Amino acid sequence: MPLKNRHFISTHECLLSDLEALIARARAFKHGLLEAKPLAGKSVALVFFNPSLRTRTTFELGIRTLGGTPITLNIGQEAWSLEHREGAVMDEGKTEHVKDAVRVLSRYVDAIGVRCFPKMASREEDLADAVIHGFQKYSDVPILNLESSLYHPCQALADIMTIHEKRGMTRGAKVALTWAPHPKPLPTSVPNSFLLAAAQFGCEVTLAHPPEFPLPPLVHEFVEKQVALSGRPVRVVNSQAEAFPGAHVVYAKSWGGLGYYGRWEEEKKIRDGYANWIVTDRKMSVTSDAMFMHCLPARRNVEMTDEVIDGPRSAVYDSAENRLYVQMALLEAIL
Ligand code: CP
Numbered sequence: 001m002p003l004k005n006r007h008f009i010s011t012h013e014c015l016l017s018d019l020e021a022l023i024a025r026a027r028a029f030k031h032g033l034l035e036a037k038p039l040a041g042k043s044v045a046l047v048f049f050n051p052s053l054r055t056r057t058t059f060e061l062g063i064r065t066l067g068g069t070p071i072t073l074n075i076g077q078e079a080w081s082l083e084h085r086e087g088a089v090m091d092e093g094k095t096e097h098v099k100d101a102v103r104v105l106s107r108y109v110d111a112i113g114v115r116c117f118p119k120m121a122s123r124e125e126d127l128a129d130a131v132i133h134g135f136q137k138y139s140d141v142p143i144l145n146l147e148s149s150l151y152h153p154c155q156a157l158a159d160i161m162t163i164h165e166k167r168g169m170t171r172g173a174k175v176a177l178t179w180a181p182h183p184k185p186l187p188t189s190v191p192n193s194f195l196l197a198a199a200q201f202g203c204e205v206t207l208a209h210p211p212e213f214p215l216p217p218l219v220h221e222f223v224e225k226q227v228a229l230s231g232r233p234v235r236v237v238n239s240q241a242e243a244f245p246g247a248h249v250v251y252a253k254s255w256g257g258l259g260y261y262g263r264w265e266e267e268k269k270i271r272d273g274y275a276n277w278i279v280t281d282r283k284m285s286v287t288s289d290a291m292f293m294h295c296l297p298a299r300r301n302v303e304m305t306d307e308v309i310d311g312p313r314s315a316v317y318d319s320a321e322n323r324l325y326v327q328m329a330l331l332e333a334i335l
Contacts (some may be wrong), residue, residue, distance in 0.1 A: 170176025171202035185256025
C-alpha cells in the first residue's frame with residue numbers, strides 16, 4: 001500500500017518495495033539531491049512524552065530542510081498533560097484528553113509525530129501500544145511513530161540503510177541481535193523493530209537473549225510472516241556464543257523481562273546476573289569482521305566496551321546520521 005497520507009507505525013505494515021524506495025531516496029538525500037522543497041507550506045507537530053536527542057534533532061532538521069515547519073510539543077511540560085483512557089473521569093492529574101488534543105492538532109498541522117515509551121507498569125497496556133493507537137484513532141492527518149511502546153520504525157529504517165551502505169546488500173547478511181546488560185529495564189521497541197525490518201529485508205537473523213528476556217510473542221508472529229516472504233530464517237538462542245560466530249552484523253540492545261512487569265526489583269537481580277553479556281572485542285573476534293550497531297544512547301562499559309563502540313567496525317554514528325535521511329524520505333513520501 002503506498003505511503004502517501006498513511007499512518008506510519010511499524011515497517012511490517014508497509015510493503016517491502018515501498019521501504020526499499022524510501023531507502024533509495026534517503027541515499028539520494030544523503031548525496032545532496034534535493035531538487036525541490038516538498039514540504040513547503042506544510043507543518044508537522046512533534047509530540048514528545050519522553051526525552052530524545054537524535055529523534056527530535058533529525059525530525060526538526062529534516063522538516064526544515066524539506067521546506068516545512070516543525071512544532072515540537074513536550075507533553076506535561078509546556079504542553080498539557082494528556083489522558084488517553086477511554087471514558088476516564090478526569091478529576092486527577094491529567095489536564096486534557098488525547099481525543100481533544102489530537103482533533104485540534106489535526107486542524108493545524110499536516111502530520112503528527114509521536115514519541116510515547118511504555119510506562120512499564122502494565123504489560124497489557126504496553127503491549128497494546130495504547131497511546132499511539134489513540135493518536136491514530138482521533139487524527140485526521142498521518143501519525144508518524146517516533147518510538148512507541150512496541151516499535152521504533154525510523155530507527156530500524158536507518159539501521160537497514162546503514163547495513164546496506166556498509167555491505168552493499170541486506171539479503172543474506174548474517175545478523176546477531178543480542179540482548180545487553182543495562183541498569184534499567186528498557187522497552188522492547190528497538191529490538192522489535194530491528195528484528196522485523198531485518199527479517200523483512202532478507203537478513204538471516206539470530207536473536208540471542210537470556211531465557212528471562214524474550215521479545216513479545218506478537219512480534220514473533222509478525223516476524224514469522226516476514227520470514228515466510230523472504231525465505232530467510234530467524235533463529236532464537238539463549239547465548240551469544242551461538243549467535244556471534246560468522247556474523248556480519250552485531251546489534252546490541254538491552255530490554256526488560258516481559259514476565260517481570262511490576263516486579264522490577266526482582267528482575268534487576270536477574271538482569272544484574274547477566275553482566276557478562278557485555279559486547280567485547282574478544283566476542284567480536286569470532287564474527288566475520290562484523291560491524292557493530294546500537295541505536296544510542298548507549299551505556300558504555302555496561303552494554304559494550306569502549307573498544308567496541310569506538311572501534312573501526314562501529315557503525316553507531318552512521319546509523320544515527322542516517323536517521324535524518326530516512327526520515328526526510330518518509331516525510332516526503334507521506335506528505
Ligand atoms: N535512537 C534514538 O531514538 O535516540 P533518541 O532517544 O535520542 O531520540
